[in-house]
Amino acid sequence: MQKRTLGKGGLEVSALGLGCMGLSFGYGPATEKADAIRVIRTAYERGVTFFDTAEVYGPFVNEELVGEALAPFRDQVVIATKFGFQDGDSKKPMDSRPERIRAVAEASLKRLKTDRIDLFYQHRVDPNVPMEDVAGTVKDLISEGKVKHFGLSEAGEQSIRRAHAVQPVAALQSEYSMWWREPEQKVMPVLEELGIGFVPFSPLGKGFLTGAIDASTSFDKSDFRNIVPRFSEENRKANAALVDVLGRLADGKGATRAQIALAWLLAQKPWIVPIPGTTKLSRLEENVGAVSVELSAADLAAIEAALKAIQVVGERYPAQMQQRVDR
Numbered sequence: 341m342q343k344r345t346l347g348k349g350g351l352e353v354s355a356l357g358l359g360c361m362g363l364s365f366g367y368g369p370a371t372e373k374a375d376a377i378r379v380i381r382t383a384y385e386r387g388v389t390f391f392d393t394a395e396v397y398g399p400f401v402n403e404e405l406v407g408e409a410l411a412p413f414r415d416q417v418v419i420a421t422k423f424g425f426q427d428g429d430s431k432k433p434m435d436s437r438p439e440r441i442r443a444v445a446e447a448s449l450k451r452l453k454t455d456r457i458d459l460f461y462q463h464r465v466d467p468n469v470p471m472e473d474v475a476g477t478v479k480d481l482i483s484e485g486k487v488k489h490f491g492l493s494e495a496g497e498q499s500i501r502r503a504h505a506v507q508p509v510a511a512l513q514s515e516y517s518m519w520w521r522e523p524e525q526k527v528m529p530v531l532e533e534l535g536i537g538f539v540p541f542s543p544l545g546k547g548f549l550t551g552a553i554d555a556s557t558s559f560d561k562s563d564f565r566n567i568v569p570r571f572s573e574e575n576r577k578a579n580a581a582l583v584d585v586l587g588r589l590a591d592g593k594g595a596t597r598a599q600i601a602l603a604w605l606l607a608q609k610p611w612i613v614p615i616p617g618t619t620k621l622s623r624l625e626e627n628v629g630a631v632s633v634e635l636s637a638a639d640l641a642a643i644e645a646a647l648k649a650i651q652v653v654g655e656r657y658p659a660q661m662q663q664r665v666d667r
């Protein structure tokens with residue numbers, strides 16, 4: 341698989357990463373461990389060298405899974421994880437106090453069965469801790485060799501600038517896809533200016549862009565999409581127009597919707613590295629195939645025109661979570 345570089349510190353990763361969250365958390369019951377390990381190891385065999393997890397996924401068990409799955413080829417892969425929630429619980433408030441960041445780093449290293457975290461992201465900006473203190477703490481962890489690179493997630497322009505001034509940021513991980521393009525407005529120009537990579541999460545629109553979900557789909561009761569406004573039955577019906585357009589574009593290219601959604605992201609900038617997630621080997625193969633889908637300037641223009649004609653409806657987060665993003 342082709343490689344891309346995130347940031348100016350030489351962090352080289354496969355052009356597509358693997359988001360590991362859904363193997364343990366967020367989208368219904370966890371995948372059986374042996375199957376989950378198979379998904380992660382197959383991704384590596386297909387050339388994926390960039391794996392995404394977080395303390396809060398599970399909590400804790402997703403890091404353990406990723407650590408175990410990648411142990412045989414630890415030195416050939418880049419592991420990204422995240423700190424920033426009280427007690428590692430995503431329902432609790434933010435906690436990026438320096439002592440907490442340090443404690444998470446130590447615990448994550450153990451769970452990941454490794455001696456360094458390749459990319460350590462702040463999961464959400466903490467309004468109670470100055471960004472300079474967060475960046476300074478990660479800088480210390482880097483000088484101690486426990487962390488290799490610093491990242492932010494869902495941070496706004498000013499937070500990115502403040503962090504980067506203390507410790508160069510290798511990557512911002514925020515939602516970005518055909519149905520959430522807000523980062524193009526303010527954040528991506530800042531990333532370009534500062535030489536920071538972009539790691540779009542939910543690049544398949546949490547599965548919606550693939551066409552596998554429609555208004556009649558019912559999610560497991562533990563599935564996060566039950567509380568996402570964009571996934572209400574009514575909004576799924578309205579947003580089906582986007583799935584239809586993607587279907588036509590995919591047919592025209594002899595590809596699948598998922599592949600077009602990922603190839604489109606890859607075509608936006610050479611410093612973008614999407615991290616689609618799946619629990620299924622067949623979908624992993626399909627998603628990895630997106631790196632071979634070439635979109636010409638004419639294809640991109642046709643996609644742009646098609647997307648412009650569609651109004652996506654519904655917020656991407658419930659109100660209580662919305663206030664945590666873009667700070």
Ligand SMILES: NC(=O)c1ccc[n+]([C@@H]2O[C@H](COP(=O)([O-])OP(=O)(O)OC[C@H]3O[C@@H](n4cnc5c(N)ncnc54)[C@H](OP(=O)(O)O)[C@@H]3O)[C@@H](O)[C@H]2O)c1
Pocket residue numbers: 358359360361362367392393463493494513514540541542543544545546547548550551552598615616617618619620623624626627
């Ligand atoms: N920083 C943050 O705050 C944040 C937030 C969310 C996610 N993330 C990270 O980003 C990663 C990816 O995001 P995501 O999992 O939310 O969304 P995503 O990658 O956009 O979509 C994942 C969903 O799409 C389905 N899917 C994947 N490939 C498919 C295909 N080819 N055809 C049909 N369905 C397909 C998966 O179901 P199956 O498993 O059934 O295939 C899963 O339900 C996560 O794993 C996590 O590491 C970070």
